[in-house]
Amino acid sequence: MVAAGLAGLSLLSLLTCGYLAWGSRREAPGATVLGEEPGAGAPRSQPHIIFILADDQGFRDVGYHGSEIRTPTLDKLAAEGVKLENYYVQPMCTPSRSQLITGKYQIHTGLQHSIIRPTQPNCLPLDNVTLPQKLKEVGYSTHMVGKWHLGFYRRECMPTQRGFDSFFGSLLGSGDYYTHFKCDSPGICGYDLYENDNAAWDHDTGIYSTQMYTQKVQQILASHNPGKPIFLYIAYQAVHSPLQAPGRYFEHYRSINNINRRRYAAMLACLDEAINNVTLALKKYGYYENSIIIYSSDNGGQPMAGGSNWPLRGSKGTYWEGGIRAVGFVHSPLLKNKGSVCKELVHITDWFPTLITLAEGQIDEDIQLDGYDIWETISEGRRSPRVDILHNIDPIYTKAKNGSWAAGYGIWNTAIQSAIRVNHWKLLTGNPGYSDWVPPQAFSNAGPNRWHNERVSWSAGKTVWLFNITADPYERVDLSARYPEVVKQLLRRLSQFNKTAVPVRYPPKDPRSNPKLNGGVWGPWFKEDEKKKKSDKGKGANKQKKSKNKKKAN
Secondary structure, eight states: OOOOOOOOOOHHHHHHHTOOOTTOOOOOTTOOOTTSOOOTTOOOSSOEEEEEEESSOOTTOSGGGTOSSOOHHHHHHHHHSEEESSEEOOSSHHHHHHHHHHSOOGGGTTOOSSOOOTTSSOBSOTTSOOHHHHHHHTTOEEEEEEEOOSBOSSGGGSGGGTTOSEEEEESSSOOOTTTOEEEEETTEEEEOOEETTEEOGGGOSOOOHHHHHHHHHHHHHHHSOTTSOEEEEEEOOTTSSSOOOOGGGGGGGTTOOSHHHHHHHHHHHHHHHHHHHHHHHHHHTTOGGGEEEEEEESSOOOGGGTOOOTTSBOOTTSSSHHHHBOOEEEEOTTOSSTTEEEOSOEEGGGHHHHHHHHTTOOOOTTOOOOOOOOHHHHHHOOOOSOOEEEEEEETTSOOOTTOOTTTTTTTOOTTSEEEEEETTEEEEESOOOOOOBOOGGGGSSSSOOOTTOBOOOOOTTOOEEEEETTTOTTOOOOOTTTOHHHHHHHHHHHHHHHTTOOOOOOOOOOGGGOGGGGTTBOOOOOOHHHHHHHHHHHHHHHHHHHHHHHHHHO
16 A cells, blocks of 8 residues: 655755745735634635646655655645545546546547647637636636646637636646747747736746746735635646756755656655645635635656656556546545545546535536536545546557457457446556556666566457456456456446547647747637638639629620
8 A cells, every 4th residue: 555654844944945834824904814703804605716736746746645755735735634545537638637627528528539739720629618617607706827738729719718817827738847938849839828818928037837826826816805706727837847946946855866756856846835835825815714725636647757656557648547546635624524535436527516516606407517526525525426437538549459349349349548447447448558567666776767667568469458446456457357247347338438429639730830920929820710711702702703604604
């Protein structure tokens, strides 16, 4: 089982890292103080919602999962809240973000393959109602800070057009933490920092993005009235590559020989400090007592980029547990069972209905959601309404060479990459991706070292795996041959899900996306007006031709 968390930092090390004491805060004017009778300035019944999404944080990379990386803030928030220890996300950035913001599986938005690339004319389909849009309907002020990665090829795809009152952050999946510059391929490079709908050149001052985003969050909280509900979506860039961090955060990790792991540790230490500062701001400006803080990683860690998912199998980009089982917790004074562990099944799609219900909003009957309201599961320890998770069905991912309908008992083509969880059982088909277990010892040397990795050589032609995840969370014992009836049952469930899938949205590159054509900035390039003008010109030309032909005929 996962080892216990590390001991807390000493006072000296806390000061060195720049942490402030939890109690050292000044109350904002009109804020409700614990122990005082709430007066006219008391918070409304609608809670403030703060959703913090880390990027590429591995399952082991938090103190309370036994990491050598110190995360005192995350450890404290989780210990005083509810740890989610059966919590699932998607294996990559775009899929997790799309499912968070819509409450729908990828197969129901067309984003079931890979991620949205910078040069693709693609975005979260505009006919999907988003979480911030629903919260705005019931009076919330909605703000996003950080990484979007849900497409931007036209203005209608931008965060401010999808429900956010304000946006400050990046549109792409990654970029330099200081310069905010990103090259998608040689010669296709541009600036990627936005404030609302325009490039934020004024903020190009070389500040590390984790710290810059935290400063923006503090400004938003300082200027907003805590008597009115706020939804704050903070999608940090950290700890995604490139591996960069300010020098002072390396101090405690010089003993880590593996340079990627050392840089990753420094990045995570900075992120932990940032979340401490966000929490202090919530207290300082009068939000905390009526707030719900949700923390989640968007996918598993990438060992080659310093992340660790040990003792889980696999990594980011795979459907093994290491790619989809995430660090997650809820911290809130509103929780009934504080200081507990939730082992019920929870998925990232569940936040959509859960948060809308908490906000006293309405979910339209015609919205076919894949998420469930799991607040009572988290807050009161009740059973989860969720019994299954469709991890994904990707019909255009590289097909497994030996997959076939026969291997799927005539129910399913096992060449297709798919994964599903039903109660204790998990089934994978096709090519599930990198499948090593990467223990901490793999990071002991200066360079990448796979000698310590545990690998499995599958028998030729294998394209189906079955695991009892409750009994075997590390996916070491394949049970597909022992329980063929269970395999068939899960294959049928996959087939049922597949009947509801929409076509995959994964268009080819558009040369008009080149930032050189857009002032050196990554941003919307598709203009509806131009398309209409061209079509209108075409129609006009056709009319002229027809009239000329009529004259000739006369």
